[in-house]
Amino acid sequence: MGKENIKTKTPFMKVIKRHWLLLLMLLPSLLYVIIFSYVPMTGIILAFKRYQYNGGIYFSPWNGLNNFKALLISGKLGMVTRNTLLYNVAFIFLGVVFEMGSAILLNELFSKWFKKISQSLMFLPYFISWVVAGAIMYNIFNYEKGVFNHVITMLGGTAFDLYNTPAAWPIVIIFLRIWKQTGYGSVVYLAAITGLDQEMFEAASIDGASAWQKIKYLTIPSLMPTMMILVLLGIGNIFRGDFGLFYQTVRSSALLQPTTDVIDTYVFRLLIDNGDIGVSAAASLYQSVLCFITIMISNALVKKANPDYALY
């Protein structure tokens, strides 16, 4: 660190002297990330250990790759990895389409009250916990009492048992995620649109650009930086499942696992239900490394294509 500072001609001690109060203001959050993020990072060694209560994280005996072997033997790793990846790809892609799309449309609407009311309603699902979302799911899709089957039978169809149909779950989960997230995401894009230079749009109108042309050639390209940040953040978590979403809606039904089990629910079951600390740490490490490699590669690629869009 000291070396680099000499290079930029701000000596180490001089920065401390001049900005000690700023550094003091950083201290609480620095301590926080050190305790809650950097210290646990050292705990990844658990993946190579046979955890013993007395030994704790640092003094339990090593056991080589046995935890990873156990993980492979369970045969579930491929399935949960595939599920996590596919769900997140859908979330990222449809997230952009729905969030950016509704932000653009909301921005075009001339009726202020319609815009305000619909925006508020779209934000409503973001306000509820996954517990409540799970209760709502149950209300709608419950086989005997659910509203969904109510409507279907009323229209002369046959009742549909979602909780016994694993194949239908990807659609339901993706729908639920979009339902809950779009209101929030669209405000992020809307904030970016509001920050755009309005004269640019006026000038385009005077030059005879149609509304569609302005969206296509002005609004969407201007939203690219925001989109890239959100997409890259999404890609950085592409091997992390939204635990609440899966845990509260699937409700630990073994029957539904083939299409709904993600790495996070799997790790959680290993840890809490089986108490298998070594194996679950191995699964966690596998997940973290996958995520890290993915974000490193994608950020490097983006940086190469356009340095302005890179995350860091």
Place this chain on the structure above:
Amino acid sequence: MAKEVIVMNRKRPMSRDEVAVNVVGAVLIGLFALICVIPFYLIIIASFTSESSLIKNGYPLLPSLTNFSIESYQLSLKNPVAILKAYGTTIGVTVVGTFLAVLLATMTGYVLSRKDFPWRNKFAFFYFFTTLFNGGLVPWYLLCVRYLNFKNNFTGLILPLMFSVWNMIIAKSFMSGLPMEITESAKIDGANDLVIFTKLIIPLSKPLIATLSLFSALAYWNDWYNCMLYITDENKFTLQYYLQRILGSAEAMRIVAEKSGIALPSIPIESMKMAMTVIATGPIVLLYPFVQRYFVKGLTIGAVKG
């Protein structure tokens, strides 16, 4: 300037393609907004429907006067001690946690937005790195339970949600947009960084603080995960976890039956689930109108570096 443009737009007659975009937009947005709100409507009318009707006809589509009942609410609130305790825990944790979370995010964001602070990008990456790589659930859980004593402790509900890099980035982006001259001229007048932050920057950051407060409050209010991990004492359950237990198992229902002294078969389980859902969601939704106007201004995201 922006205002003038809007006025100009209003006065100019809409062109044909503008009308088309507006019609398409209104239909799509309206449809999506409906889909967003209908489930809430369904839950609310189900909570006001008699148990016998719920069992016979299922959850209703339309409200009906003949099946109207407030029995589920009466019963949920008959022995309100557990609910009130859960409310108390949740409100306390939400208020304390939100205050600390907003303080941490804005303070960190401000320092990292100071362009005269030469280490800002290094520190920004130090924070950001934690979102790129983490130790996973297991070391974190062991740290919290074995070394930080989170079990049945309110710290287990407050600390895990107290700092988020995402909120810090939002704060940093917003504060980078404030004129640098504010800090500069205050420095010349002899004010120190802490005074500048509390007396000048905070009052100028109302939209940011409203937005961050709402998101932090939502995170705390809706938290069931940390309660599930760390709290086993029924007296310290949060509202959402309490709801999860009621929804999740018939066993929890039996506990309610024992406590209220009513035989199990006569407990309106189905309508009570819905009533509890409404009770657990209610107050946080009421927060929204107060902060909505700040939203779009407060929620600007920007780059980590800069």
